Amino acid sequence: MCRRLFVLILCICGFLFAKETGYEAGKVTVKLKKSVSPSILQSYLPNLAILKIEPRFHAQKDEKGFLSNIYELSFDEKISPYAVSNALKQTAAVVYAEPIFWDEVFDVPNDTLYIQTLNLAYMQAESAWSLHKCEQNPILIAIVDTGVAYKHPDLAPNIWHNLAEDANQNGYTMYYDGSAWVLDAGDLNGIDDDNNGKIDDLIGWNFLLNSAGDENNDPNDPGSHGTKVAGLAGAVTNNSIGLASLSWNPVLMPISCARAGATSTIFRGYDAILYAAENGAKIINCSWGGTGYSAAAKDVIDYVTQLGTIVVAAAGNSNDSTPIYPAAYPGVLAVAALYNNGIKWSGSNYGAYVDFGVPNQNFYTTTPPLGYYTGTGATSYASPLGTALAALAVSHYPEVSATEIKHRIIATCDNIDAQNPNYIYKLGGGIANAFNALDETEPYQEPCLKLDLFSQGLPHDHNGDSSIDPNDLISLNFILRNYSMFSDNATLTISSSNPDIEIIQAQHNCTIPADEFINLQDAFSISISSNAASQYVNLQLEIDSSIPIHSASSFNIGFYINNGGILVWEPIAGGRDLSGTFIRNTLLAQNYEVVYGNVFPGSLQGYDAVFLSFGSVGTNNYRLNELFMYEAIRDYLLDGGKLYIEGADAIGFDLEYYLGYAEEGLGAHTVLWQLLGISNGSDGTTNAISLLQAQLPFSEIVFNSSNQVNVEYIDKFTPANPNGFVACTEDSYGTVAIASKGEHNQRSFVFSYAMAELVDSAHPNTAINFLSEVLNWFINSPTPQIQRNESGLRLTWELQPLVHTYKVLYASEPYGTYDVLAEDIEQNFYDIQSPYTKGFYRLQANP
Numbered sequence: 001m002c003r004r005l006f007v008l009i010l011c012i013c014g015f016l017f018a019k020e021t022g023y024e025a026g027k028v029t030v031k032l033k034k035s036v037s038p039s040i041l042q043s044y045l046p047n048l049a050i051l052k053i054e055p056r057f058h059a060q061k062d063e064k065g066f067l068s069n070i071y072e073l074s075f076d077e078k079i080s081p082y083a084v085s086n087a088l089k090q091t092a093a094v095v096y097a098e099p100i101f102w103d104e105v106f107d108v109p110n111d112t113l114y115i116q117t118l119n120l121a122y123m124q125a126e127s128a129w130s131l132h133k134c135e136q137n138p139i140l141i142a143i144v145d146t147g148v149a150y151k152h153p154d155l156a157p158n159i160w161h162n163l164a165e166d167a168n169q170n171g172y173t174m175y176y177d178g179s180a181w182v183l184d185a186g187d188l189n190g191i192d193d194d195n196n197g198k199i200d201d202l203i204g205w206n207f208l209l210n211s212a213g214d215e216n217n218d219p220n221d222p223g224s225h226g227t228k229v230a231g232l233a234g235a236v237t238n239n240s241i242g243l244a245s246l247s248w249n250p251v252l253m254p255i256s257c258a259r260a261g262a263t264s265t266i267f268r269g270y271d272a273i274l275y276a277a278e279n280g281a282k283i284i285n286c287s288w289g290g291t292g293y294s295a296a297a298k299d300v301i302d303y304v305t306q307l308g309t310i311v312v313a314a315a316g317n318s319n320d321s322t323p324i325y326p327a328a329y330p331g332v333l334a335v336a337a338l339y340n341n342g343i344k345w346s347g348s349n350y351g352a353y354v355d356f357g358v359p360n361q362n363f364y365t366t367t368p369p370l371g372y373y374t375g376t377g378a379t380s381y382a383s384p385l386g387t388a389l390a391a392l393a394v395s396h397y398p399e400v401s402a403t404e405i406k407h408r409i410i411a412t413c414d415n416i417d418a419q420n421p422n423y424i425y426k427l428g429g430g431i432a433n434a435f436n437a438l439d440e441t442e443p444y445q446e447p448c449l450k451l452d453l454f455s456q457g458l459p460h461d462h463n464g465d466s467s468i469d470p471n472d473l474i475s476l477n478f479i480l481r482n483y484s485m486f487s488d489n490a491t492l493t494i495s496s497s498n499p500d501i502e503i504i505q506a507q508h509n510c511t512i513p514a515d516e517f518i519n520l521q522d523a524f525s526i527s528i529s530s531n532a533a534s535q536y537v538n539l540q541l542e543i544d545s546s547i548p549i550h551s552a553s554s555f556n557i558g559f560y561i562n563n564g565g566i567l568v569w570e571p572i573a574g575g576r577d578l579s580g581t582f583i584r585n586t587l588l589a590q591n592y593e594v595v596y597g598n599v600f601p602g603s604l605q606g607y608d609a610v611f612l613s614f615g616s617v618g619t620n621n622y623r624l625n626e627l628f629m630y631e632a633i634r635d636y637l638l639d640g641g642k643l644y645i646e647g648a649d650a651i652g653f654d655l656e657y658y659l660g661y662a663e664e665g666l667g668a669h670t671v672l673w674q675l676l677g678i679s680n681g682s683d684g685t686t687n688a689i690s691l692l693q694a695q696l697p698f699s700e701i702v703f704n705s706s707n708q709v710n711v712e713y714i715d716k717f718t719p720a721n722p723n724g725f726v727a728c729t730e731d732s733y734g735t736v737a738i739a740s741k742g743e744h745n746q747r748s749f750v751f752s753y754a755m756a757e758l759v760d761s762a763h764p765n766t767a768i769n770f771l772s773e774v775l776n777w778f779i780n781s782p783t784p785q786i787q788r789n790e791s792g793l794r795l796t797w798e799l800q801p802l803v804h805t806y807k808v809l810y811a812s813e814p815y816g817t818y819d820v821l822a823e824d825i826e827q828n829f830y831d832i833q834s835p836y837t838k839g840f841y842r843l844q845a846n847p
Contacts, residue, residue, distance in 0.1 A: 025081070026074055026076060026077035026078075026079070027074055028073050028075075028085050028088070028097055028098065028100065029071070029073075029096075030071050030072075030085075031071075031096050032070075032071065032093055032095065033093050033095060036093045038071050039053075041071070041088075044087075044088065048084070049075060050074070051076075053073055055070070055072070056071055072100070082099060084097070085097040085099060110238055110239075111235075111237060111243050112241055113244075113364045113372060114243060114244045117243060118340060118361065119359040122359040123246060123359060123432055124434050125434055127434075127439075128392065128437070128439075129248055131396065132438055133392075134250040134391055134392055137398055139250045139251065139394050139395045141233050141247070141250050141251065141252055141253065141281065141282070141387060141388075142204075142253040142281035143229055144255045144257060144269055144273055144286055145225055145229050145230075145257065145258075145285070145288065146222065146263050147219045147222060147223075147254060147255070147257075147258065148220070148252065148254030149221045149367075149368035150204075150220065151180060151181040152231075152368070152369065152370055154235045154239070154243060155236065156176070156181040157239070158234050158236050159252055159254065160251050160252060160253040161173045161202070162202055164193060165194055165200060165202050166187055166193075167189045168186035172184060183202050183203070183217075187200065187202050188200050188202070196279060198275070201217050203217075204219040205217060206218050206256040207255065207256060207268040207275075208256065208258060209259060210259055211259065211261075213267075218256075220254075221256065222261075223368075224367050224368050226256065226258075227366050228366065228367055228373055228381065229381065230252055230366065231245070231366030231372075231373075232360075232365045233245065233250070233285055233391075234250040234251075234252045236249060237249050242366070242372060243366070245388055246385060246392065247388035247389075250283075250395070253276055253279070253281055255275065269286065269326075270301075273286070273301070273311065278304075281309060282308070282391070283387050283391045284309060284310070284312070285383055286311060286314065287379070287381070288380070289327055290325060292325065293325060298329050301330070302331065305402070308401070308402050310405060311329075312332070312333045312386045312387040313332050313334055313383055314379035315327050315334045315336045315348060315354050315379045317347045317348065317349065317379055318347070321352070323353045330517070333356075333386060334353050335354075335379060335383045336348045336354045336382060337357065337382035338427075340362070341359075342414070342416035342431045344357070344420050344423055345378075346377070347377060349379065350426040351426050352450040352451065352483045353452070355406070355409075357430065357432065358382045358386055360375075360382045360385055362376055363375060363385075365381070385432075386432065389409060389437060390406075393408055396438050407445060407485055409432065409437050410445055410485070412429075412440050413432055414431050415430045425450070425550040448484050448549065449482055449486065449543075450483040450549075451480055451482055451553065452481045452483065453478065453541075453555040453557070454479040454480060455478065455479045456557050456558075456599065457478060457479070458602035459477065459602065460474060460521075462474060466605070467606055468603070470531060470532045472527075473504075473525065473526070473527050475526070476494070476523060476526070476539075477522065479519050480512070480543075481516075481518070482512050482516060482517075483515065484514065489509065489510070489511050490510060490512045490544060490545040491544045492508045492510065492520070492541060492542070493507050493508075493541070494506055494524050494542075495542070496537065498535075498538070499529070500531075500532035500535070501527065501532070502526065502527040502529070504526060508524060528561060533563055534560075534562060534565040534595045535560070536559070536595060536597040537558050537560070537561060540554055541554060560595065560597060562605055562607060564593065565594060565595055565608060566593065566594050566607065566609045566610070567595045567597075567601070567604065567609075568580050568583050568584045568597075569600060569610075569611070571620055575615065575619070576615075576619050577615045577616040577708050577710060578615045579754050581596075583611050586768055600629055600632075603635070603636075604641060605636060609641075609642040609779060610642070612645045613647065614647030614654075615647055615754070616648040616649075616710040616712070616754065617649050617710060617713050623650075624659075625658035627662060630655070634671060634675065639746075640745040641746055642747045643746070643748045644748070644751070644774055644778075645748070645749075646753070646754060646755060647715075647752070648711070648715060649715060651672070651715055652681030652684060652716060652717060652752070653682075653683040653684075655669035655673075655681075656669040675740075675744075675748070676740055677719055677738055677741075677742065678740075678750065679718045681717050684715050687730060687733045689705050689708070689730060689753060689759075690704065690705065690730070692704075693729055695729070701769055701773065702761040703758045704760075706757040708757040711753075715752040716733070716734040716735060716752070717734075719740075723740050723742045724740040725740070726738065727751075736752040736753060747777060755767050755771060
């Protein structure tokens with residue numbers, strides 16, 4: 001029995017001795033039951049050749065003998081302590097047996113600022129360093145940013161050397177010359193030695209040398225942002241100066257995407273990402289982004305991801321859940337900022353797209369040219385800490401895929417739901433734990449879906465006229481986004497209690513792919529009833545899957561039915577500098593039939609009048625920048641529609657800037673300005689209302705101020721002959737409203753300010769009066785009828801309550817028509833002349 005046991009021990013020890021570390025060789029700790037003599041251990045393992053048995057602890061005050069029956073066994077160091085321990089545990093007299101593990105002093109770097117760097121401790125940095133440091137297997141991190149002050153003594157030794165450009169073959173491309181770090185002159189040969197399209201890119205690249213878009217091989221930082229980011233991602237650690245980085249000495253590839261004078265802007269960031277990945281970067285940090293989605297940018301991210309590169313990006317500093325890109329692209333690790341106790345930093349974004357958070361309260365980092373910086377918060381500085389963790393994990397697990405590394409980082413986070421009850425499932429896995437990320441053998445992440453409605457496309461109208469009318473058959477188009485790393489089969493169901501529609505196909509089965517978009521085209525079909533009124537139809541989209549959905553599982557989608565009435569649209573319900581809610585409420589109070597929505601309709605056809613409120617720059621930033629929006633407006637006007645458009649930038653700037661080539665050979669502004677009675681529109685400047693005066697065809701309405709928050713870039717206009725004329729002027733500024741009646745019988749009113757924010761000059765000049773005048777212009781002012789009789793020409797208006805008939809004393813045949821109100825007649829006569837008509841009228845009020 002004893003012989004067989006010893007053979008087993010030797011077999012086990014041959015395996016474990018080579019694999020295990022972290023314990024004292026040739027020793028185990030054994031606790032025996034009370035009253036058992038330690039000499040019995042020899043009989044248990046007679047062939048072990050125990051060298052010594054002695055008390056494990058030498059307690060001086062252990063009067064009750066709590067530690068007295070714990071012993072230390074010493075034996076041949078070639079035998080595994082695990083093998084001995086496991087053998088001893090099989091005996092009845094042994095309470096436990098185990099190796100004598102040695103505790104490392106957690107790796108505390110000697111960098112002078114490390115003791116003041118408080119946030120790393122909350123990521124368990126020192127415990128992680130006891131397991132691994134990047135310098136043991138250096139990982140290349142690209143800092144795609146404003147550049148890096150690469151000569152900084154706490155960065156320079158970690159800077160990447162592109163040895164494919166090492167023309168003189170001396171093994172480096174940058175060196176310390178005794179007083180400063182310099183590029184190796186012997187490598188600056190003016191040749192693209194590595195055929196990557198960049199000449200002499202010895203340490204990285206500058207993608208924007210100047211405003212002309214020139215590039216060069218000096219990725220120095222014209223500001224400071226990129227240098228701060230680089231220090232957090234990979235400052236030189238344990239060099240007796242400055243700070244320490246979580247990654248502990250990776251390799252840094254500096255890339256500049258900014259220029260002097262524009263250091264808060266990243267230019268050609270995705271070009272830089274591509275360059276970095278193809279030149280060997282395993283991790284790319286992007287402490288920048290925006291809300292705009294780009295298909296080309298996504299293609300770049302998809303490409304570098306399949307190369308095995310991990311992109312880490314800041315979640316954004318807007319304190320909302322609006323996805324920020326590149327953080328929200330598939331495959332990218334999105335990092336939120338936390339206070340050190342795990343509470344969300346006040347400015348950090350959150351939401352389904354966030355993967356995890358890092359503590360970055362009281363951090364230290366590098367700043368140009370040779371200094372240091374301390375701060376708290378900002379996801380720009382959370383992202384490089386996430387990058388450092390990713391580099392540490394890749395370095396420790398070099399054979400593991402990028403997808404598994406991402407899973408490992410998220411799965412090993414510490415839960416912070418208790419600290420953030422309002423953000424459950426909105427901060428990803430929680431607060432990053434560097435030790436767990438390295439130590440866990442099989443990190444577990446609860447399978448889930450994290451879904452969002454990315455976009456809702458225009459419905460497919462089966463008769464092809466874009467307008468959804470009674471008796472139409474339509475199908476829906478929209479895109480979902482799954483932000484989780486898990487996939488599942490799902491059932492999608494739409495429902496509605498609206499009696500004016502019949503859902504023909506209510507369910508759709510599909511696979512929700514991991515971390516990807518789900519494009520659902522013609523997924524559901526709906527029939528519109530024959531007597532359906534104009535309205536916005538709300539539908540409920542429900543998603544059911546076999547795994548939990550850690551975000552919304554239902555979404556509101558919808559579409560417009562076009563069948564008369566007045567359409568009122570604004571991008572944000574009740575938003576500042578918008579008038580849609582005010583217009584809707586006013587019209588409803590006057591018993592008008594109103595359709596209101598916040599989704600821009602695919603067609604405006606079929607409505608008696610349309611009010612579009614785009615808002616002002618800096619408040620809502622909703623642009624007239626989509627081709628379908630322009631086409632809907634154009635077609636409505638060509639069909640004789642009545643259209644009010646309000647916005648600081650919509651007509652004077654947006655049309656030309658965003659849709660300058662919308663028509664073949666023409667810009668949208670060229671076409672729409674003509675239809676709106678405008679000969680020219682300009683971007684304007686900042687101008688708050690001081691004296692806004694309305695004139696013909698309106699009553700005299702004056703406003704001396706407004707409550708509009710943003711008054712930047714207020715569009716100014718010039719009317720076009722013969723169908724456009726000045727409707728409102730702003731004192732010492734210019735024309736800010738144009739009213740028009742065109743050759744297609746269309747009427748329009750374009751206004752640069754927010755009607756709802758107008759403040760009276762004197763009663764009864766109210767915004768409601770202003771709206772009433774617009775309505776009168778649209779609906780109650782038909783084309784004047786010219787009648788020939790014995791007294792000459794008569795022009796008759798049937799405007800209620802203002803009914804006026806004028807006798808034409810003289811007239812040439814009109815090119816167009818012109819409306820005159822009674823209060824505009826002075827001394828019984830009123831002359832109308834060009835540019836409003838081709839000829840000349842002299843009118844006298846009929847007795």
